[in-house]
Amino acid sequence: MKFFKRMQELDRRWIYIIIALAIVVPLMIPFDSDNLTTPSTENLYQMIDSFSGREDRAILMSFAHDASTMPELFPMEVAILRHCFERNIKVFTFSNSPLGAPIIDYAINTVKDEYPQIESGVHYCNFGYKPNMFAIVIGMGDNIATTMNVDAEGRKVETLPIMRGITNYTEMNLVVEFSGSVAGGTWIVYARPKFGLNVAVGVTAVMAADQYPYLQSGQLIGMLSGLKGAAEYEKLVDVFATNEQSFSSEKLSDPRIRDLIKITTQSVASFTQTEFTAFLNRYPQQKDLIEKYREEKDGIIQINWSQIPPQHTEQLGFFVMDELQRKANHIKYSFKTARVGMNAQSVAHIVMIVFIILGNLGYFVQKLSDKK
Amino acid sequence: MKKTIPMMIVMIGGLIWLFWAFSPHYIMQEDFLYKFYIPWSWAMIPPATILGIISLSMMHKAKIQRRAHKWQYSFFFFAGFITITLAGFLGGTQKGGLYMWMFENMQMPMSATMFALLAFYMASAAYKAFRARSPEATVLLLAAIIVMLAQVPIGTRISKYLPDISQWILDVPNLASKRGIMLGVGLGSIATSLKILLGIERSYLGGGD
Numbered sequence: 001m002k003f004f005k006r007m008q009e010l011d012r013r014w015i016y017i018i019i020a021l022a023i024v025v026p027l028m029i030p031f032d033s034d035n036l037t038t039p040s041t042e043n044l045y046q047m048i049d050s051f052s053g054r055e056d057r058a059i060l061m062s063f064a065h066d067a068s069t070m071p072e073l074f075p076m077e078v079a080i081l082r083h084c085f086e087r088n089i090k091v092f093t094f095s096n097s098p099l100g101a102p103i104i105d106y107a108i109n110t111v112k113d114e115y116p117q118i119e120s121g122v123h124y125c126n127f128g129y130k131p132n133m134f135a136i137v138i139g140m141g142d143n144i145a146t147t148m149n150v151d152a153e154g155r156k157v158e159t160l161p162i163m164r165g166i167t168n169y170t171e172m173n174l175v176v177e178f179s180g181s182v183a184g185g186t187w188i189v190y191a192r193p194k195f196g197l198n199v200a201v202g203v204t205a206v207m208a209a210d211q212y213p214y215l216q217s218g219q220l221i222g223m224l225s226g227l228k229g230a231a232e233y234e235k236l237v238d239v240f241a242t243n244e245q246s247f248s249s250e251k252l253s254d255p256r257i258r259d260l261i262k263i264t265t266q267s268v269a270s271f272t273q274t275e276f277t278a279f280l281n282r283y284p285q286q287k288d289l290i291e292k293y294r295e296e297k298d299g300i301i302q303i304n305w306s307q308i309p310p311q312h313t314e315q316l317g318f319f320v321m322d323e324l325q326r327k328a329n330h331i332k333y334s335f336k337t338a339r340v341g342m343n344a345q346s347v348a349h350i351v352m353i354v355f356i357i358l359g360n361l362g363y364f365v366q367k368l369s370d371k372k
Numbered sequence: 373m374k375k376t377i378p379m380m381i382v383m384i385g386g387l388i389w390l391f392w393a394f395s396p397h398y399i400m401q402e403d404f405l406y407k408f409y410i411p412w413s414w415a416m417i418p419p420a421t422i423l424g425i426i427s428l429s430m431m432h433k434a435k436i437q438r439r440a441h442k443w444q445y446s447f448f449f450f451a452g453f454i455t456i457t458l459a460g461f462l463g464g465t466q467k468g469g470l471y472m473w474m475f476e477n478m479q480m481p482m483s484a485t486m487f488a489l490l491a492f493y494m495a496s497a498a499y500k501a502f503r504a505r506s507p508e509a510t511v512l513l514l515a516a517i518i519v520m521l522a523q524v525p526i527g528t529r530i531s532k533y534l535p536d537i538s539q540w541i542l543d544v545p546n547l548a549s550k551r552g553i554m555l556g557v558g559l560g561s562i563a564t565s566l567k568i569l570l571g572i573e574r575s576y577l578g579g580g581d
Contacts, residue, residue: 033525067483346524355499
C-alpha cells in the first residue's frame with residue numbers, strides 16, 4: 001500500500017530522468033529491429049518508383065515546416081531524395097515558408113554528399129522559397145517554368161536540362177508535402193480536382209490521424225506518418241532502390257531481407273569469384289590496393305572495409321569505398337536515422353505504457369484503501 | 373460609408389471566387405486567373421513583406437521604449453533579425469556560409485529541443501492524469517496502449533496481430549470521428565462564408581455589430 005502511495009506522489013523529475021534515459025541509451029547503442037511497412041508508405045514508394053528513369057516524369061517535394069519538426073520529417077525527406085537519386089527520378093523541391101528553405105538545402109546536401117554524380121539543374125532542381133501558395137499551386141498546373149521563373153540559384157528554370165520533357169502537372173505528376181500541421185490541403189482542394197495531380201504527405205505522428213479521411217477517400221495516394229513512416233521508407237529504399245529492384249510485397253515478407261536492413265555496422269563485403277573480377281575490372285588503378293585487403297573463405301572473397309586505414313581509403317576513392325560498403329549491406333548513418341530513432345521510440349513507448357499501468361494501479365489501490 | 377465600401381469589396385471579391393470555383397468559362401479560368409489574379413498577387417508579396425518587417429520592428433521598438441512587460445526580449449528580435457539578414461545577404465544562404473552554419477548549429481537544435489520537450493510532458497501526463505476513471509476513459513486508455521505498442525518494432529514482436537488491431541482503430545473509430553468533425557467544420561465554414569457574402573455577418577468589420 002505504502003509503495004503505491006509513494007508511487008502516486010512520485011516527483012515529476014524522476015519521470016523526466018527515466019524518459020531521458022529511455023531515449024538517449026538506445027540512440028547511443030543501436031540495435032537491429034524491423035519496422036513493418038504499412039500500405040500508405042508502400043503506395044507512395046511504388047508511385048515514386050514508377051517514375052524511375054523517365055524523362056517525362058518528376059516529383060515535387062514541398063517543405064512546409066520549420067526546424068522544430070525536423071527530427072520526424074527530415075529523415076522522410078532524406079529517404080525520398082535518396083530514392084530519387086538512386087533510381088534516377090527527377091525531383092523538384094520548394095518551400096512556401098522562408099523557414100523551410102534552409103531545410104531543403106540541408107536535406108539535399110545531406111544526400112548529395114553520398115551521390116557526387118548528382119547535379120543541380122540536371123537531376124534535381126530546388127526552387128527555394130516561393131511565397132503565394134495558391135498562385136504557385138494553380139500556376140504550375142499551366143506551366144512550371146513560367147510560374148517558378150528562377151530556381152534558388154537564380155537560374156532561369158526554362159533553360160535547365162531537368163525541364164526537358166517537363167511542362168506542368170501532366171509530367172510532374174506527384175507532390176509530396178511535408179508538414180508539422182495540416183498537410184496537403186491546398187493541393188487536394190485546388191490541384192487534384194483541377195489538374196489530376198497525385199498528392200501524398202509526410203506528417204508528424206500527432207497529425208497523422210487528421211489525414212486518414214483523405215487517405216481513405218483516395219485524395220491522398222500515400223502518407224508517411226511520423227518517424228515510423230520515415231523508418232518504413234528508409235527500409236524500402238534499402239531493400240529495393242539500392243539493389244535496383246522494383247517493389248515486391250513477396251520480397252518484403254522474405255526473412256532474408258533482414259540482412260539488407262541491419263542498422264548496426266556491417267563491415268564485411270563478400271564477393272563470388274566472378275563478382276570480384278568484375279569489381280577489380282571496374283577500378284583497374286586501385287586493383288593492387290584492393291587485392292591487399294582480400295581474404296578468402298570457402299570460395300567466397302571477403303574484404304573488411306572497416307579495417308582499411310584512412311590513407312588507403314583516400315587512395316581507393318569514394319566510389320570503391322561506396323561499392324564495398326554497399327556489398328557489405330552497410331547503411332550510412334544519415335540514411336538510417338529514423339530507424340535508430342524508432343529504437344529509442346520503442347523503449348520510450350514501453351516506458352510510457354509502464355507508467356500508465358503503474359499510475360492506474362496506484363490509483364485503484366488507493367481508491368480501494370480509501371473505501372475501506 | 374466606412375463599413376459599406378469594405379463590405380462591398382468583400383462581397384464582390386467573394387462572388388468572383390465563387391464564380392471561379394463553379395464556372396468553367398475561359399474568362400474566369402484563364403483571363404481572370406492567369407492574366408489578372410496571379411500577376412497581381414505576385415506583385416503584392418514584396419510590399420506585404422516590407423510592411424510585415426516594418427510592423428514587427430515598430431512593435432518591438434515601442435516595447436523597448438515603453439519598457440513593457442519582458443521588453444528585454446525585444447533586443448533578441450533585433451539581434452536575431454539583423455544577424456541572420458546580414459549573414460544571408462553578405463555570405464549567401466548556401467552550405468559553407470554563416471547563414472547555413474547558424475541554421476544547422478543554432479536554429480535546428482534549439483527548435484528541435486523545444487519540440488522534444490513534448491515527450492517529457494506526455495510521459496508525465498500519462499503517469500499523473502491518464503486514469504481509467506470511467507468506461508470511456510478505459511476504452512481510450514486501451515486504444516492508446518494498443519496504438520502505441522503497434523507503432524514500434526517491439527510491439528510487433530509481442531503479437532503479430534497488434535498492427536492489424538491498431539490499423540483498425542485508426543481506420544474505423546478514428547476515421548468516423550474525424551470525418552464527423554470535418555463535416556461539421558465544413559458545413560460551419562460554408563454557412564459563415566454565405567453569411568459574409570450576403571452581408572449578414574459583419575463582425576469582421578469591427579465595431580461589434
